[in-house]
Amino acid sequence: MKKIYAVLGALLLTLLLVVGIYSLFSLNADVKKPELTFSGLLSGSYASGTRSYYAEAFPQSESLKKMNTSLNGFYKFSGFSGEDDVQLILNMNSQAADHGASLENPSTAASSSNGSDSSQSTEPTEPTQPETTESVAPSDGPEAGTVVENLGAALLVGTRAVEVPYADYDSISDYAGAVTNIATALGSDVNTYSIVVPNAAEFYTTEDYHTGSSSQIDMIDYCYDHMGSNVRTVDAYSALASHIDEYIYFRTDHHWTQLGAYYAYTAFCDAAGLHAQPLSSFETGQYDSFVGSMYNFLSDYPQSSILRENPDTLHYWRPYVETDTFYYEDATLSLKYEIGVISWVGDSVSNKYLCFLGGDHPVTIISTDVDGPVCMLLKESYGNAFAPWLTSHYSKIIAIDPREFNRDGKPSLDLKQFAQEQGVDDCIVLDYPMVLNSDSYIEWLNRLVQ
Amino acid sequence: MEFSNLYFLYIFLPLTLAVYFLIPGLKRKNVVLLVASLVFYAMGQPYYLPLLVAVAFANFWLAERVIPGRAATLLLPVGLNLVILAAFKLLKVSFGIALPIGVSFYTFQLIAYQVDVYRKKHPPEGSFFHFLLYISMFPKMLMGPIVRYDEVKTQLTHRKTNPRGIFEGAVRFCVGLAKKVLIADYAYVAFTELEGLSYGAAAWLAALMFMFYIYFEFSGCADMAIGLGRVFGFRYAENFDLPYTSRSITEFWRRWHITLGSFFRDYVYIPLGGNRKGKARQILNLLIVWALTGLWHGANWNYIIWGLYFFVLLAVEKQLMPKLEKVPYAARLLITMFFVLIGWVIFAHEDMGALGNSLAMMFGKGPFWSSSVGVILGNTVPLIAVCLIGSSVLPRWFSFLWGAVLVRGRKENQFSFLQLIYAISLLLFAVLLLYLCTASLVGAASKPSLYASF
Numbered sequence: 014m015k016k017i018y019a020v021l022g023a024l025l026l027t028l029l030l031v032v033g034i035y036s037l038f039s040l041n042a043d044v045k046k047p048e049l050t051f052s053g054l055l056s057g058s059y060a061s062g063t064r065s066y067y068a069e070a071f072p073q074s075e076s077l078k079k080m081n082t083s084l085n086g087f088y089k090f091s092g093f094s095g096e097d098d099v100q101l102i103l104n105m106n107s108q109a110a111d112h113g114a115s116l117e118n119p120s121t122a123a124s125s126s127n128g129s130d131s132s133q134s135t136e137p138t139e140p141t142q143p144e145t146t147e148s149v150a151p152s153d154g155p156e157a158g159t160v161v162e163n164l165g166a167a168l169l170v171g172t173r174a175v176e177v178p179y180a181d182y183d184s185i186s187d188y189a190g191a192v193t194n195i196a197t198a199l200g201s202d203v204n205t206y207s208i209v210v211p212n213a214a215e216f217y218t219t220e221d222y223h224t225g226s227s228s229q230i231d232m233i234d235y236c237y238d239h240m241g242s243n244v245r246t247v248d249a250y251s252a253l254a255s256h257i258d259e260y261i262y263f264r265t266d267h268h269w270t271q272l273g274a275y276y277a278y279t280a281f282c283d284a285a286g287l288h289a290q291p292l293s294s295f296e297t298g299q300y301d302s303f304v305g306s307m308y309n310f311l312s313d314y315p316q317s318s319i320l321r322e323n324p325d326t327l328h329y330w331r332p333y334v335e336t337d338t339f340y341y342e343d344a345t346l347s348l349k350y351e352i353g354v355i356s357w358v359g360d361s362v363s364n365k366y367l368c369f370l371g372g373d374h375p376v377t378i379i380s381t382d383v384d385g386p387v388c389m390l391l392k393e394s395y396g397n398a399f400a401p402w403l404t405s406h407y408s409k410i411i412a413i414d415p416r417e418f419n420r421d422g423k424p425s426l427d428l429k430q431f432a433q434e435q436g437v438d439d440c441i442v443l444d445y446p447m448v449l450n451s452d453s454y455i456e457w458l459n460r461l462v463q
Numbered sequence: 464m465e466f467s468n469l470y471f472l473y474i475f476l477p478l479t480l481a482v483y484f485l486i487p488g489l490k491r492k493n494v495v496l497l498v499a500s501l502v503f504y505a506m507g508q509p510y511y512l513p514l515l516v517a518v519a520f521a522n523f524w525l526a527e528r529v530i531p532g533r534a535a536t537l538l539l540p541v542g543l544n545l546v547i548l549a550a551f552k553l554l555k556v557s558f559g560i561a562l563p564i565g566v567s568f569y570t571f572q573l574i575a576y577q578v579d580v581y582r583k584k585h586p587p588e589g590s591f592f593h594f595l596l597y598i599s600m601f602p603k604m605l606m607g608p609i610v611r612y613d614e615v616k617t618q619l620t621h622r623k624t625n626p627r628g629i630f631e632g633a634v635r636f637c638v639g640l641a642k643k644v645l646i647a648d649y650a651y652v653a654f655t656e657l658e659g660l661s662y663g664a665a666a667w668l669a670a671l672m673f674m675f676y677i678y679f680e681f682s683g684c685a686d687m688a689i690g691l692g693r694v695f696g697f698r699y700a701e702n703f704d705l706p707y708t709s710r711s712i713t714e715f716w717r718r719w720h721i722t723l724g725s726f727f728r729d730y731v732y733i734p735l736g737g738n739r740k741g742k743a744r745q746i747l748n749l750l751i752v753w754a755l756t757g758l759w760h761g762a763n764w765n766y767i768i769w770g771l772y773f774f775v776l777l778a779v780e781k782q783l784m785p786k787l788e789k790v791p792y793a794a795r796l797l798i799t800m801f802f803v804l805i806g807w808v809i810f811a812h813e814d815m816g817a818l819g820n821s822l823a824m825m826f827g828k829g830p831f832w833s834s835s836v837g838v839i840l841g842n843t844v845p846l847i848a849v850c851l852i853g854s855s856v857l858p859r860w861f862s863f864l865w866g867a868v869l870v871r872g873r874k875e876n877q878f879s880f881l882q883l884i885y886a887i888s889l890l891l892f893a894v895l896l897l898y899l900c901t902a903s904l905v906g907a908a909s910k911p912s913l914y915a916s917f
Contacts (some may be wrong), residue, residue, distance in 0.1 A: 018626035033473035060506040064470040081906030
């Protein structure tokens with residue numbers, strides 16, 4: 014028997030060796046290898062980076078993926094889903110707040126320029142390499158060193174998946190303080206508006222998931238109550254709440270639709286004394302078969318197939334004014350890349366929400382032929398569907414993503430100085446409730462004016 | 464570096480094993496094992512590798528100067544290890560400085576070594592090479608068990624290759640890996656999901672998931688360490704013995720983290736006088752032991768409270784034991800697990816505010832039930848079932864039965880068809896577990912082990 018045990022032991026070892034050797038020859042070439050540096054070697058970050066790299070690049074056969082999905086299905090049993098049809102609840106962490114999505118095309122659209130000289134305005138603009146740059150917010154893994162925060166839960170309810178925030182009122186108060194700090198820094202010459210928009214969980218879940226610590230109206234009210242008097246708050250909640258029977262949120266994606274953004278825009282116009290343009294003024298179109306970020310987040314669970322089988326349709330409304338839109342990698346505006354207010358997204362791009370401003374970028378500037386003031390929009394990705402509506406009123410809309418500045422490896426931005434240089438008249442800070450709980454996001458907001 | 468890591472499983476481990484088994488001679492094998500252990504350590508915290516070697520050398524040198532019977536000669540070596548341990552625990556709490564990997568385990572092993580030299584249990588090790596190998600051996604480096612020198616001293620220089628031991632060790636490693644990856648990691652996710660809800664039922668369920676998480680995490684790592692140890696020809700002491708089948712707190716601590724409990728018994732409780740110096744002194748000795756047990760887990764208040772909580776429970780239990788013995792088995796089991804569970808709630812929350820909030824929710828603060836708790840409970844039913852079965856005596860019964868039917872009474876060096884079936888069934892079982900763990904590890908990065916930071 015000794016020989017048999019030896020053979021079986023050798024078989025097990027051979028199996029490990031064979032898988033190890035095979036994996037080294039089949040590693041996913043798209044995953045970036047860690048850079049070998051002396052300091053990285055000494056600090057251990059090279060070794061830990063190598064392990065992460067290997068795990069990420071490990072050849073993922075269909076069989077392994079299926080088995081992982083089956084395991085997840087087993088450990089997230091949905092057989093007991095009750096009357097409210099909730100099948101699945103999963104933790105969501107700060108990846109949603111930290112990682113935007115972008116539709117970049119620097120290789121073809123880049124042009125070195127210091128000014129805002131316009132090129133032709135052709136909308137939708139077609140990106141040429143969307144499949145390589147597409148990244149959907151909640152499905153991305155956290156970067157090394159990123160603090161992961163527990164912001165709430167993902168809920169699969171019927172054919173819809175939503176994010177349910179867990180309110181952290183200390184953080185919400187800090188968020189209100191951060192917006193107030195921005196208003197203070199910009200001074201009284203700039204009108205600062207805060208728009209906190211609820212997400213779909215507030216309207217399309219049973220009571221349990223939008224009350225108590227998950228009540229978004231309570232979060233928004235608390236947030237507005239803690240803002241300084243130099244911030245004008247916008248009641249987007251009521252505007253959205255009165256249209257919940259319309260298609261104002263996606264079912265498979267964590268964003269609102271452009272129609273939802275439109276109702277928030279009307280609330281903003283009321284607060285800013287502007288005349289909201291009717292929907293009929295805009296030319297509309299649609300993208301079918303949109304399966305968004307919530308599906309991606311849940312795709313390792315077999316229950317998510319209901320989202321894939323019931324995709325969204327994305328309706329867009331193009332500005333009726335002339336626009337030139339560029340995005341920039343930093344606030345020096347030295348390198349610009351052309352993009353559309355509403356971009357064209359091909360069939361290969363599953364994340365159709367990237368059509369709005371081409372996704373998240375450090376700075377995006379829309380110049381219009383409107384003879385109006387200049388608006389600065391501080392936003393996460395919810396702002397992308399909102400920005401197109403502003404084109405009817407402003408000569409320039411500068412969208413800034415606070416996540417892209419003043420932290421590790423990111424460019425710096427002094428918002429006060431930048432706003433002065435750009436002649437900003439109005440500043441809108443637009444966010445959705447998940448980031449109100451994110452200390453990281455709040456820190457990045459504060460750093461803009463520190 | 465974690466064991467539950469694809470790089471370890473498919474690069475480091477097979478490479479180490481292949482070189483180890485291909486190279487002839489125990490001396491050379493020991494060199495391979497030492498180099499692998501130092502590389503293993505350096506792949507986690509290269510900057511602490513010199514500390515490990517320096518501490519090992521200092522202890523090696525000091526042990527030769529320990530004179531049996533002269534307690535003063537023991538002060539420096541024991542004090543050195545205590546200072547290193549205490550300093551890093553405090554640095555972690557005060558400044559967030561990472562603990563050296565395995566420091567809680569290797570300093571305790573070194574203290575035991577010095578005291579045993581003093582007690583003439585064994586002479587000081589004569590070879591620094593063997594001493595460093597004993598201290599740094601990677602299977603036990605991360606999370607123990609606390610292996611005493613006299614348990615392995617002979618094996619360092621005289622161990623025979625035992626194919627069955629190697630094979631069964633490998634299977635044990637796969638079982639441990641599965642406990643960590645296929646149960647503990649999922650239980651931890653469920654725990655964090657429930658922690659976010661402000662309902663009494665969620666707090667109870669979260670506590671239950673943490674209770675399962677910490678058992679499968681820690682015992683899984685012990686299984687991996689013991690299994691790998693056997694593969695290399697070492698026999699490490701068992702660290703867990705079905706603790707969640709205990710019918711008293713005393714029994715629980717005989718079954719939970721056994722090597723830590725026996726360390727405190729042999730090197731703290733008994734030297735302090737144990738129960739030989741009267742009731743009051745015994746209680747004081749127990750108080751010291753349990754405060755130290757708490758502190759060993761971290762220089763945070765919750766760990767100290769956790770240790771003292773068990774001190775109180777054990778003191779009360781001692782008084783009530785005659786009455787408790789009349790209580791039916793199932794009731795005693797439930798009562799014991801209730802107190803163990805409350806203990807894990809204390810253990811799980813370093814933030815005292817969060818701890819107070821969790822306990823308050825469990826005992827009536829705020830609403831108790833919500834449909835979201837119901838959904839998570841429904842989602843979690845299979846996991847709870849796996850945890851309940853996995854921590855019960857059933858797998859052991861099955862394993863005994865399976866082995867008894869096929870192997871018992873048969874000689875290892877004699878071919879037996881039933882034994883062949885037994886061995887092949889183990890191989891298939893191990894391969895299945897490896898496959899499932901790989902699928903899970905590929906699907907999601909495995910979380911760091913809780914005990915890796917101790």
